Amino acid sequence: MQPFTIHKGKVAGLDRANIDTDQIIPKQFLKRIERTGFGKFLFYDWRYLDGGKPNPDFELNRPENQGATILVANENFGCGSSREHAPWALQDYGFKAIIAPSFADIFYNNCLKNGLLPIKLSKEDVNYLLKESLSADYELTISLEEQVVYDEKGFRASFYIDPYRKQLMLKGWDEIDLTFVYEKHIAAYEEKNNPIRC
Amino acid sequence: MLKPRTIIEKIWENHVVYREEGKPDLLYIDLHLIHEVTSPQAFEGLRQKGRKVRRPDLTFATMDHNVPTINRFEIHDEVAKNQITALERNCREFSIPLADLYSSEQGIVHVIGPELGLTQPGKTIVCGDSHTSTHGAFGALAFGIGTSEVEHVLATQTLWQHRPKTLQVHVSGKLSPGVTAKDVILAIIRKYGVDFGTGHIIEFTGEAIRNMSMEERMTICNMSIEAGARAGLVSPDEVTFEYLRGRKYAPKGEEFEKAVERWRKLATDEGATYDKTVEIDASEIAPMVTWGTTPGMSVSIEETIPYPEDFATETERKAAKLALQYMGLTPGTPISDVKIQHVFIGSCTNSRLSDLRAAAEVVKGKKVAPGVRALVVPGSQQVKRKAEEEGLAQIFIDAGFEWRDSGCSMCLGMNPDTVPEGEHCASTSNRNFEGRQGKGARTHLVSPKMAAAAAIYGRFVDVRKLEKEAVR
Numbered sequence A: 001m002q003p004f005t006i007h008k009g010k011v012a013g014l015d016r017a018n019i020d021t022d023q024i025i026p027k028q029f030l031k032r033i034e035r036t037g038f039g040k041f042l043f044y045d046w047r048y049l050d051g052g053k054p055n056p057d058f059e060l061n062r063p064e065n066q067g068a069t070i071l072v073a074n075e076n077f078g079c080g081s082s083r084e085h086a087p088w089a090l091q092d093y094g095f096k097a098i099i100a101p102s103f104a105d106i107f108y109n110n111c112l113k114n115g116l117l118p119i120k121l122s123k124e125d126v127n128y129l130l131k132e133s134l135s136a137d138y139e140l141t142i143s144l145e146e147q148v149v150y151d152e153k154g155f156r157a158s159f160y161i162d163p164y165r166k167q168l169m170l171k172g173w174d175e176i177d178l179t180f181v182y183e184k185h186i187a188a189y190e191e192k193n194n195p196i197r198c
Numbered sequence B: 001m002l003k004p005r006t007i008i009e010k011i012w013e014n015h016v017v018y019r020e021e022g023k024p025d026l027l028y029i030d031l032h033l034i035h036e037v038t039s040p041q042a043f044e045g046l047r048q049k050g051r052k053v054r055r056p057d058l059t060f061a062t063m064d065h066n067v068p069t070i071n072r073f074e075i076h077d078e079v080a081k082n083q084i085t086a087l088e089r090n091c092r093e094f095s096i097p098l099a100d101l102y103s104s105e106q107g108i109v110h111v112i113g114p115e116l117g118l119t120q121p122g123k124t125i126v127c128g129d130s131h132t133s134t135h136g137a138f139g140a141l142a143f144g145i146g147t148s149e150v151e152h153v154l155a156t157q158t159l160w161q162h163r164p165k166t167l168q169v170h171v172s173g174k175l176s177p178g179v180t181a182k183d184v185i186l187a188i189i190r191k192y193g194v195d196f197g198t199g200h201i202i203e204f205t206g207e208a209i210r211n212m213s214m215e216e217r218m219t220i221c222n223m224s225i226e227a228g229a230r231a232g233l234v235s236p237d238e239v240t241f242e243y244l245r246g247r248k249y250a251p252k253g254e255e256f257e258k259a260v261e262r263w264r265k266l267a268t269d270e271g272a273t274y275d276k277t278v279e280i281d282a283s284e285i286a287p288m289v290t291w292g293t294t295p296g297m298s299v300s301i302e303e304t305i306p307y308p309e310d311f312a313t314e315t316e317r318k319a320a321k322l323a324l325q326y327m328g329l330t331p332g333t334p335i336s337d338v339k340i341q342h343v344f345i346g347s348c349t350n351s352r353l354s355d356l357r358a359a360a361e362v363v364k365g366k367k368v369a370p371g372v373r374a375l376v377v378p379g380s381q382q383v384k385r386k387a388e389e390e391g392l393a394q395i396f397i398d399a400g401f402e403w404r405d406s407g408c409s410m411c412l413g414m415n416p417d418t419v420p421e422g423e424h425c426a427s428t429s430n431r432n433f434e435g436r437q438g439k440g441a442r443t444h445l446v447s448p449k450m451a452a453a454a455a456i457y458g459r460f461v462d463v464r465k466l467e468k469e470a471v472r
């Protein structure tokens, strides 16, 4: 995974709650066996009209949202299925971070595993960002090291991230390599508990 | 005296491989279930780094999401076929047991785990699929994971996990006739919301749960994820042990009795406390129907479709408006006036033998309404065989239902079984998200009985009334 340290980028808003993974990446695109190339299918049913023309009413298709790298949305973002294709698609489209008042657990985890930073902010802060995101050149800076989000107008909010996950993301480490360090603990556990299928 | 503990704490503590301040726990995984959609990238990752599967013997694979339910060996979708052959290749290369399309044990991963006795009390079970929570019905700690985690489990048989908080959902009282486990879980999610379980593992307790069969408990646990919970479980009891006795992978003979002794001790101790508790009275629950695009947007069969203004917050009002628009429904209409064109009885929520029995009871001797297309998709080939032996299949076929091979089918429409745009489907599955059953498809989640009745009448009807008529 790519390390994440500091990121400055344009913000796009999607003022909806309970955006589920079926919307983020509809199931007809889950059949690929690669991790890449999902960006063009992101929010497919919202983004395109029948016949494949972009839907001009969909938030991400608005001219002012082109090139956005930070997505702001409402409560319970990423609910539904465990498909990791959802963060892959968001990332492949160009997003580096997602900001919302709350996230579904599995989605949140999946983001961290891929270096896509999910940021929980208060409902108030999210409402402010959603409003600001309507202007074409609104940008935010995210510092993972300091755990803060700020703009040039004086907005500044801090966020929580689990210290262990933060380390992995800052360094861009492969978690499996890290777990291999604990091999003797795993072997000892197996020795003691003898897990079997039966 | 030890402090009283919940089953959640007991299973967790039994599986900690390594613990260090400031880090998640490294948790051992007893059973890793795999299917074709969320695993190819994980195997690819292993290959790229030259890694092995640590415990193929604790891993079990099947194919379910993509598989056709008629002419199952003729997959026309090249990309779907590609995923199926990728799974076959990966299982062969890494020596993982696979119930493939030719196997008499093939089925939806969450149906066959319990059926084969792979699912057992006290185990940690994971699968790259959010409805892994189903296995919690046995008193196992079972949760869905993403593909990176699938790769991690394949390579190390462990996962780094923070212990979620505990949440008790207490279901008191008795269910009225005609009301089922599906109605209970829909009523819970309606009452407390689609995210009240976020960050928690649910334990379902109470008289109504104790009185349920294993299959009903599976329906309840299956949909814990629709309440946002990481997992949902039920403390094991005699019902659990009896279900497991004699299953293919369950311990045998004396070993089984010893296992029961161990399993019995897992149940939550008297006096143990939870981080949060919510309650619902089963006797007040009526058959439920969803009207919107989240499983929380439901009403009982006696109610009307709500007005967006009825909701408390701006976010909810906006969501209700969008949902009504998508569903093409008018507020104030009785839900029983909503006409349906499709019926789907299937999915890991409601495709087991008892679900098919309940539906067949409603259908027996009747005909599917003109203009309605109705499908029964058994959860596994074993369920299919038994339903055929019992004569259930014939009841469905005589009534005009299509009788299919097992798979996920119209639950998510990754295979050719989909609902056309703008049409309504009474579905026993678990998600009514936009486009879930096909682009523009309008899904109404219901119990198997309610789905069966909808097939006969072409609209939603109160199955409690049908049962009264039958008695007369």
Ligand code: SF4
Pocket: B064, B065, B108, B109, B110, B129, B131, B347, B348, B349, B407, B408, B411, B412, B429, B430
């Ligand atoms: S039946 Fe539906 S919910 Fe269950 S595993 Fe298959 S697709 Fe997922």
